[in-house]
Amino acid sequence: MDYQTAKKHIYQNMYMNLFIAIADDDIQKGIALIKEETTCDEPTAKCIWCDLKMDYGTKETNPIIKARENYQNEKLFQEYQYRKNAECPYCHSKNTKKISGLSKVGSVALWGVFAVGKVSKQWHCNNCGSEW
Ligand SMILES: [Zn+2]
Known part of the structure; x- marks a missing residue:
């Protein structure tokens, strides 16, 4: 296959593996995939790889990059x-919440001295449900 035919073939069948290789910037994998699909030679595959990087190298054009960015943002937001x-x-989870002062007051009013055990606890773990 010559360059034009091979490029057309690749662009018409954009494979998920190629999107992943572009997102990883994995030139070896990308060229191997292009050669496998088009049976073109190494220099031709390299040219097509450069075209692909140009055309599918951003989150707007590459669903893998977009998905990874969303995942990263979500993780950063959670950490924050x-x-x-x-x-x-x-x-040892950090998915915890502070037990509000209001609910403590409520406990004291309702249960008096028996609620003291609960009142002294300040944090609730959303992961395992324990309080301390
Ligand atoms: Zn826990």
Whole structure:
């Protein structure tokens, strides 16, 4: 296959593996895939790889890059959200929340001295459900 035919063939059948190779910037894998699909030679495959990087190298054009960026953002947001939280002493999760003062007051009013045990606890773990 010559360059034009091979490029057309690849662009018409954009394979998920190629999107992944572009997202990884894995030139060896990309060229191997192009050669496998088109049976073109190494220099031709390299040219097509460069074209692919240009055309599918951003999150707007490459669903893998977009998915990874979303995943990264979500992780960063979670880390930010949990940064001020106490770590659970039982399961070491940071998915915890502070027990609000209001619910403590309510406990005291309703249960008096028997609620003291609960009142002294400040944190609730959303992961394992323990309080401390
Ligand atoms: Zn826990």
